[in-house]
Amino acid sequence: MGYCARRHSRVQNRLKGHTNFRVYKFGGLNVRSEFELSLADPVAAKHGFAIDVEIHLCALDELSLGEPVDISKSNDFFFYVSDNLAFRIQNGQSISIGCTTQTSNSDINLYLIGSAWGVLCHQRCLLPLHCSAVTNGGLAIAFCGPSGMGKSTLAAGLTQRGFAHLCDDVAMLELVGDQVQFTPVEKGLKLWRDATDTLQIPRGPRVGTEPDLDKYYVDMPDSQAKATYGLGVIYILSQSTNSEITITPLSGIEKFRIFLENIYRYEWATQIRDSQELISQVFQLLDHIEIYQFSRPKNMMKFAEGLDMLAAHMKSRGKN
Amino acid sequence: MQLFDDNSVFTRNVGLMATDLDSESIVLHVKSGKIFGMAETGKRIWDLLSEPLTFAVLTQKLVAEYDIDPEACANDVSDYLTELVKAGVVDVSTPQPAGQEN
Known part of the structure; x- marks a missing residue:
């Protein structure tokens, strides 16, 4: 089984099937997300539609773990929420959500559109x-x-x-x-x-x-x-x-x-x-x-x- | 101890960011992160120091503008400049008297 397939099956198992990418207009940006943004409406991505931000899911151990808040590189920012959840935000363009089978969607949502989004905005100088x-x-x-x-x-x-x-x-x-x-x-x-x-x-x-x-x-x-x-x-x-x-x-x-x-x-x-x-x-x-x-x-x-x-x-x- | 005399030259420090907001000047010392707000006479002193000035010239300008007692003005301005120098907002240099240069 290849890496993508393994990740897909783990994420599918862990996050109750939220594995399809959808495109949203969120916070003024065009977002393509593997995690369902329940408070935003998906939009149709037409030809030439520019994506500003990609949001991915992955297993917690696939994130590069550092200190609880690792700000050694401003454009590659890692923070840790709990034993079951961490985020990595890179270049104002991507958010990786590291989670486990124990992570609830409500916790992911809370920190994704909270602290993680805040970091992303600062990386984009917003x-x-x-x-x-x-x-x-x-x-x-x-x-x-x-x-x-x-x-x-x-x-x-x-x-x-x-x-x-x-x-x-x-x-x-x-x-x-x-x-x-x-x-x-x-x-x-x-x-x-x-x-x-x-x-x-x-x-x-x-x-x-x-x-x-x-x-x-x-x-x-x-x-x-x-x-x-x-x-x-x-x-x-x-x-x-x-x-x-x-x-x-x-x-x-x-x-x-x-x-x-x-x-x-x-x-x-x-x-x-x-x-x-x-x-x-x-x-x-x-x-x-x-x-x-x-x-x-x-x-x-x-x-x-x-x-x-x-x-x-x-x-x-x-x-x- | 007096850090300066009439001939001492005051200049705004480098490494500052400043703006006027409402009727005040806001000055940020970038390295330390300290923020200073200057209002009324303090702001006027800051504005005058947009170019290097000696203590004597600075106080003369303030006495003329505010019509105040020169001695009281010199004392107040001396205290204020001492604070600004210690905070790293203003630099002071005192020229050597003639004949004492290296």
Whole structure:
């Protein structure tokens, strides 16, 4: 049995038959993938259709194993998730998924369109922003902040006030002329159990297999994730030290620092990319981005009041 | 200890990236990764140092622009430049007095 046939049969056995290559438009790129991207729709690859990214499956021991995160070569980046899953990302063009019979599809999906995709974007000198987003008046409105600050819950809450959902977790930023273009990465909205209860949204499949990750995909029927938008405003979520809800503009060094903090996998970006090129890109983008700090109490008591205030602010910015 | 005198020449360090953002200058020391924000008078000093200046000329310019006491200005600017030199943002060189060159 030849190498390809052996790999094919192993992968087929391991991944329950997900062995056919399909072509997708994902995160603004044309992707040919052996692993089914359940959140993206396959597209027909016509003659002359240029593939930007190839995604392959292989046995874990077929990947070149290095340190848990091997960044010795920026264009050949390896990272290890568990004893059953690792990724190798090369030249911004290919992602190899190393897995075993124990690997779940949900775990592959979670890290493939998360960290692995983030590395690929940095290798391609694209700037991924860690955010959730909705759209207002044809512009993307992004919400950033530390994990657990409520980005996804806030975006989901705004959909119940008439804003269409754009993305959960990551979007690509690119300066085109004088406007920052915002391309959502389709990852599906994930909410903690208590957030689905608060918003009364039905829970879908559980996100991963880790016992502490009590998070669920939820359906956003009016999602507008498949297009590119101009970026309107970024809101940085933070916790207020009192019971007040405030929205304040950020500028200068504060704006710069907080933007860096919210670049997806920034700690890896500084290793993968030329730092001067990266910072130049950030300088150029920030000239065209408005950032506000949205500060509110952590508890959900004032959640609805915060949503009202934010919605009114977003609408006022959308009039510009 | 005073690191410089009136004749000391200040220049922006090489290995920096800088931009103006809103009303501030943002300066990144590429090697150390340290970031500096300069606003108001600090930004003005940074702007003036787009060309090498002696301490005396720099403070004279600031006194004329801000209509402030020369001695207070010299003290404040001295402290600020000391910080910038220690941070590697600005270089200082003090010419040898005439007759002492090698």
